[in-house]
Amino acid sequence: MADTKKVQKPVLKPLLSYARPYIGLFGISMLLAVITVATTLYAPILIGQGVDLIVGKKNVDFGALVPIIIKLCITVSLTALSQWLMSLCTNKITFNVVRDIRRKAFAKLGRLPLSYIDSHPHGDIISRIITDIDQISDGLLMGFAQLFTGICTIIGTIVFMLTINVKISLVVILLTPLSLFVARFIAKNTFDLFRKQSIARGEMTSLVEEITGDLKTVQAFGYEDEGEARFEVCNRKLQEVSVKAIFFSSLTNPCTRFVNGLVYTSVGILGALAVFSGNGFTVGNLSSFLSYANQYTKPFNEISGVITELQSALASAGRVFELIDETEEIPDAPDAEVLTEVDGTVDAEHVYFSYDPEVKLIEDFNLHVKAGERTAIVGPTGCGKTTMINLLMRFYDADSGSINISGKPIKNCTRDSMRSMYGMVLQETWLKTATIRDNIRYGKPDATDEEVVAAAKSAHCHGFIKRLPKGYDTVISDAFSTLSQGQKQLLCIARVMLSLPPMLILDEATSSIDTRTEIIIQRAFAKMMKGRTSFIIAHRLSTIKEAENIIVMRSGHIIEQGTHESLMAKGGFYSELYNSQFAAE
Known part of the structure; x- marks a missing residue:
């Protein structure tokens, strides 16, 4: 019983606070309730008076009974009307709350x-x-x-x-x-x-x-x-x-x-x-x-x-x-800076992070990415690749350390402006229930139809879109559509190509695309990444050979770093990973 009280107490107060804005309707409902009750209680008095006028067989005072019947009809009608109006008010209060x-x-x-x-x-x-x-x-x-x-x-x-x-x-x-x-x-x-x-x-x-x-x-x-x-x-x-x-x-x-x-x-x-x-x-x-x-x-x-x-x-x-009442993510500071332009440099200094305090993940992570540099992050499953992307985007905040964009700590910038500097293409696609045109426009709602078509052509999805019954006006959703997983991913790529932010994050962006289309998309990516800071996560190491900087992670630490050629020449962990993918060949 003690637990019941503990749960009920914090429930009633906030529930009543949601009804407070409708205090006017509440007052009207109370007034109608009083009218309803008053007329309902007045009816038995009239009935009692009528009963007393019927004192015996052939001894009924019809003259006095008629006015009582008329009053009773008026009272019953007024009761019904006030009850109906009261129901309207209570329904409005309830559904508004x-x-x-x-x-x-x-x-x-x-x-x-x-x-x-x-x-x-x-x-x-x-x-x-x-x-x-x-x-x-x-x-x-x-x-x-x-x-x-x-x-x-x-x-x-x-x-x-x-x-x-x-x-x-x-x-x-x-x-x-x-x-x-x-x-x-x-x-x-x-x-x-x-x-x-x-x-x-x-x-x-x-x-x-x-x-x-x-x-x-x-x-x-x-x-x-x-x-x-x-x-x-x-x-x-x-x-x-x-x-x-x-x-x-x-x-x-x-x-x-x-x-x-x-x-x-x-x-x-x-x-x-x-x-x-x-x-x-x-x-x-x-x-x-x-x-x-x-x-x-x-x-x-x-x-x-x-x-x-x-x-x-x-x-x-x-x-x-x-x-x-759940604790919200830490809000932006009142003096947080709104990023409008960045040069693309990214620095991570002594970053520590773990999802569970008992299980260590990212420890003393340090990274310097130059403006316009293509940085590939590779490593075995669970090494912290996607976690680093979560930290860069501030989906999670680092436990300690600092991550900077253009020399500015991301904790001192507004989340919306900081995230708008990135374009993301993830392994898992997501499409909203809307037309294909609106899905491509997701990151740039004011884009013209010409810009949407140009982005679709760059992502090599214009062809299959035109073959759909309604073309760009075809309504799709992430769960219900006739599109293949690869076609959905092409639409997600077109979405980023339309907005073209100064920095890109590609997390297994071509994992659901056939090899021939992947080659075409890689060319489109190369054009899109030119002059833009890019972070690429890929398990197929053949796709990141052109990256200027390859970071090899293991258990939350950077164990190797360099170009594809330098890492292969070193003969270390990256070389083992790369060769293992082509061992069968």
């Missing part, structure tokens, strides 16, 4: 360090932004509506009952807390179950995203049975937690209804005795009082009925706010 939370959660993704994205399952992040926020919406929508009318109804009925009979009213008021105690006890014990349900749902989403994200690999390696087994474990876990959560929360309604049934029965017995005693308590009064007793207990029933949704909403909100 949910929109704001989802907007903030999505915006947060852009400010989170890459380490967070790398260390959390993508499916779980998706589940928080979509499924968990939907759960908040369902809980708030039901909770707001019941809360508004419930509080007003409870207060109103107490007042009306006291005006009719104080003693019977006190019996109702004294018995009602029993239902509150039952609801509170069950709610406190179900919150943790709903939190576990949200976590299990996120794990399932992650697994489904993992399997469907690369179904070809799953089928190629015959992993279907193992995948189904893992899914069955997740599914069973979600089933067990969900059944427990729903079972315990479903006890709330029948338990509170039982207590409310006792209240209603007590009112009926005491009221009947009061009528028989002849102390002025009429049958009409009893009819009104029974109606009030029912309406008084109704909010408790309704609120207990939505306990499931409310608890689920709070548990989901906790997961969403965990994401929103």
Whole structure:
């Protein structure tokens, strides 16, 4: 129970803060709730008056009954109208709040360090932004509506009952807390179950995203049975937690209804005795009082009925706010310099970095790259090649040491301006869901159609683009398209060729391209890299023979450095790597 309080406390406050901008609508909803309750509670008075006018067979005062019926019709109509308007207001508050939370959660993704994205399952992040926020919406929508009318109804009925009979009213008021105690006890014990349900749902989403994200690999390696087994474990876990959560929360309604049934029965017995005693308590009064007793207990029933949704909403909100409250990447300093032009020199001085403090990776790394120099980074898998690119782009910050561009520490420059100085072509392609033209324009949105076509021709993808049904207007995406992996990579290359920044990073940029096309692309790269500082990561060492500077890395250290010829003549580790690739020949 202590854990429940610990989780609930930080959830309610931020959730209410998102509703604060809509305080005006909240006030209107409260006013409409008061009108709804007032007209609802006025109806039993009219009904009671009508009952007292029907004193016996053939002894009905129709003259006095007609105005009461007219008032009752007006009251019922006003109740329906105010309830409808109140629903509009509560819906608007709820969906605006949910929109704001989802907007903030999505915006947060852009400010989170890459380490967070790398260390959390993508499916779980998706589940928080979509499924968990939907759960908040369902809980708030039901909770707001019941809360508004419930509080007003409870207060109103107490007042009306006291005006009719104080003693019977006190019996109702004294018995009602029993239902509150039952609801509170069950709610406190179900919150943790709903939190576990949200976590299990996120794990399932992650697994489904993992399997469907690369179904070809799953089928190629015959992993279907193992995948189904893992899914069955997740599914069973979600089933067990969900059944427990729903079972315990479903006890709330029948338990509170039982207590409310006792209240209603007590009112009926005491009221009947009061009528028989002849102390002025009429049958009409009893009819009104029974109606009030029912309406008084109704909010408790309704609120207990939505306990499931409310608890689920709070548990989901906790997961969403965990994401929103995550530590963001270190923001740019207020006086950070905006880079507009660089000469292309890059220096790394005594750089230390590791993803896990317990596992050392980059240690005392030093590098000097001249302006316009082509620098190839080679080495065995896990030596730190891609990590160096992450540090150069400030996707990760070095633990210590300094990396400078044109003599300026990158930590003293704005990330956006620093990254705009680089053009990246990675081994893993990424295309947004848009036309081919818009995908090529990704790094330069204001590029003309002529510039887009010129970049596509330079990247040797103009030919296959023109063969598509709609040419450059063909809509594609990274996951769903008829393009081959090589064609996707050519589009990514065209994207960089369009923007032509002063520095380039090519990380296995031609890994998915056939040998003939690779030769053509290498020529295009040579033209593009002329006069530009370039960092090239390649496992096929034959592709980097022309680089002015080849850096050989091993276990996070530079062990050799020089041109292809000098390194081959040295007969060291680079020579072994190069010769091993051509050993078969």
